[in-house]
Amino acid sequence: MKKRILILGGGFGGVYTALHLEKTLARDPDVSITLVNRENFFLFTPMLHEVAASDLDLTNIVSPIRKLLKRVQFFEGDVASIDLPNKTVKLVHGSDHHCHDTPFDYLVLSLGASTNFYNLPGVQERAVTMKTLGDAVLLRNRIIAALEEADTECAAAFRKPLLTFVVAGGGFAGVETIGGLNDFLRSSLKFYPNIKNEDIRTVVVHSGQTILPELGEELGSYAQNKLAKHQVEIITNAKLAEATDEGVKLTNGQFIPTRHIIWTAGTTANPLLGTLPCALDRGRVKVNEYFEVEGHPNVWALGDSAVVPDLSTGKFCPPTAQHALRQGKVLAHNITVAVRGGNKKAFNFKQLGSLAAIGRRAGVAKILGFKFSGFIAWFLWRTIYLSKLPRFEKKLRVALDWTLDLFFSKDLVQFITPRAETMSTGESAPPSRDVHQHDSTAMASAGTV
Ligand SMILES: Cc1cc2nc3c(=O)[nH]c(=O)nc-3n(C[C@H](O)[C@H](O)[C@H](O)COP(=O)(O)OP(=O)(O)OC[C@H]3O[C@@H](n4cnc5c(N)ncnc54)[C@H](O)[C@@H]3O)c2cc1C
Numbered sequence: 274m275k276k277r278i279l280i281l282g283g284g285f286g287g288v289y290t291a292l293h294l295e296k297t298l299a300r301d302p303d304v305s306i307t308l309v310n311r312e313n314f315f316l317f318t319p320m321l322h323e324v325a326a327s328d329l330d331l332t333n334i335v336s337p338i339r340k341l342l343k344r345v346q347f348f349e350g351d352v353a354s355i356d357l358p359n360k361t362v363k364l365v366h367g368s369d370h371h372c373h374d375t376p377f378d379y380l381v382l383s384l385g386a387s388t389n390f391y392n393l394p395g396v397q398e399r400a401v402t403m404k405t406l407g408d409a410v411l412l413r414n415r416i417i418a419a420l421e422e423a424d425t426e427c428a429a430a431f432r433k434p435l436l437t438f439v440v441a442g443g444g445f446a447g448v449e450t451i452g453g454l455n456d457f458l459r460s461s462l463k464f465y466p467n468i469k470n471e472d473i474r475t476v477v478v479h480s481g482q483t484i485l486p487e488l489g490e491e492l493g494s495y496a497q498n499k500l501a502k503h504q505v506e507i508i509t510n511a512k513l514a515e516a517t518d519e520g521v522k523l524t525n526g527q528f529i530p531t532r533h534i535i536w537t538a539g540t541t542a543n544p545l546l547g548t549l550p551c552a553l554d555r556g557r558v559k560v561n562e563y564f565e566v567e568g569h570p571n572v573w574a575l576g577d578s579a580v581v582p583d584l585s586t587g588k589f590c591p592p593t594a595q596h597a598l599r600q601g602k603v604l605a606h607n608i609t610v611a612v613r614g615g616n617k618k619a620f621n622f623k624q625l626g627s628l629a630a631i632g633r634r635a636g637v638a639k640i641l642g643f644k645f646s647g648f649i650a651w652f653l654w655r656t657i658y659l660s661k662l663p664r665f666e667k668k669l670r671v672a673l674d675w676t677l678d679l680f681f682s683k684d685l686v687q688f689i690t691p692r693a694e695t696m697s698t699g700e701s702a703p704p705s706r707d708v709h710q711h712d713s714t715a716m717a718s719a720g721t722v
Contacts, residue, residue, distance in 0.1 A: 275305045276612055279362060279377035280345075281352050283310025283338050285318075285594045286383030286576025288663075289601025290608070291345040297609045299344035304612060306345045307375075309364060313338055313349045316406055318594060319658050320671070322446070322630075324409040326453030327683040331410055333670045336663050352384065357549060357569050379608060382558055382566075382574035383601075384546065386592060389539035395516035396441075400536035403446050410688055412450075415533060416457055417687045423472065424465040436473045437531035439521055441513045442538030443479025445487070445629050448496060450535055451477045452632030455505050457683055464685060476506040476529060478513060478521075480538070485637065487627055492637040495646045499635050513538070540592070543578055554580040554589075562619035564604045571611055575600040585623040594661075595624065628654040 314335040323329040350366030390397040440451040455475040483493035511525040520530040542556025552559040558574035576597035581590040626640035636651035
């Protein structure tokens with residue numbers, strides 16, 4: 274009987290493990306390898322904010338997993354439960370959500386992490402997260418919808434909260450998102466004659482003293498000053514306390530009237546991991562330097578799902594794509610050794626550095642101990658991440674998008690309009706709350722016929 278290897282999760286950890294197994298075990302007729310993922314694509318998260326900010330087309334930062342993997346099989350579905358003692362995984366898929374009990378001999382846990390809203394009142398229901406492709410498309414859509422609505426005369430009374438965007442979290446995801454959306458909003462104003470630059474308010478709320486703490490005080494302060502110059506408000510030493518339909522309340526007592534909250538301030542372990550009978554650290558699976566789960570032979574975990582010892586620092590690996598993709602390579606070797614025999618490899622990688630794009634062709638970067646800021650850091654960000662994006666086709670498309678960006682303004686097409694949503698669900702249009710007497714000149718200038 275074939276030896277069955279099951280990889281759960283098609284993010285950086287899972288896909289890179291599979292890509293490296295393609296060169297070894299996937300060629301073996303006595304081995305079957307299957308990767309399971311909720312979506313049929315691999316998402317390149319470092320460029321997610323560029324989709325939200327209309328810098329990149331949405332399909333350019335994702336790759337169909339079936340095009341990435343030639344020999345490893347792919348199954349699109351949801352992992353509903355994992356039974357380690359009986360070596361079975363329950364998968365749910367299809368339009369009727371039916372189940373499959375899928376047995377395995379070897380298992381890789383690479384299910385990533387989930388968002389943590391810390392049970393803050395009203396936040397989860399109202400906030401957009403920045404984790405999936407759907408999140409980025411939703412945020413882009415909301416930005417455009419807000420501009421469209423704010424440009425009409427009937428929005429005059431609530432134009433300010435409609436055009437106030439609050440990002441919770443001053444880490445990489447939060448800073449890159451606020452930088453991108455601030456550029457998108459302000460550069461689109463020439464198409465919205467009734468909106469003034471001062472109507473727009475973009476705010477980032479950060480719990481520490483300086484944003485981007487991973488890059489240190491100097492680069493964090495640079496990013497803070499640069500964003501402030503671009504009219505982004507930075508509120509430090511504060512957190513979101515509560516969200517209502519009117520706005521957000523902060524822990525420092527401040528209230529910001531807004532319709533838009535973007536949450537990048539907390540992650541937690543994937544809830545499925547909490548059901549496993551193995552040692553966990555804050556919900557993530559504890560593994561050794563070979564990614565082995567103690568007490569469960571032939572079960573491994575990596576990426577954001579695992580707590581992996583960092584032999585270069587004596588601590589644990591940070592949850593980054595940079596680590597997960599390199600862990601995938603070493604894990605593929607160790608799986609091959611588990612099937613065929615040989616010497617295992619320990620994961621030993623020294624982080625090369627970190628980079629963040631902060632808008633208007635500026636960035637901050639710390640690479641091999643050297644600090645960069647401004648245009649050069651932004652250029653490094655683009656060059657390095659473009660080189661990391663899988664598949665030549667996508668690299669070319671992104672490079673083209675970026676080149677065209679130099680000559681044309683950002684696209685303002687809404688992918689989903691409220692009308693399309695209503696029609697697709699077969700509902701009739703909701704009754705309007707008020708009847709507005711429109712001034713035909715204002716309507717015409719708003720581009721509405
Ligand atoms: C906005 C953003 C920007 C980032 N920028 C950077 C950056 O610039 N540099 C960097 O190094 N890191 C960055 N990161 C972090 C990086 O994305 C993660 O560390 C990395 O993705 C971890 O890889 P992973 O394979 O563990 O998890 P993921 O890449 O999250 O993959 C997990 C996969 O499992 C799937 N999954 C989860 N649950 C189930 C289930 N029940 N059933 C089926 N499938 C499931 C998910 O759909 C996903 O495809 C960023 C993260 C975000 C959110």
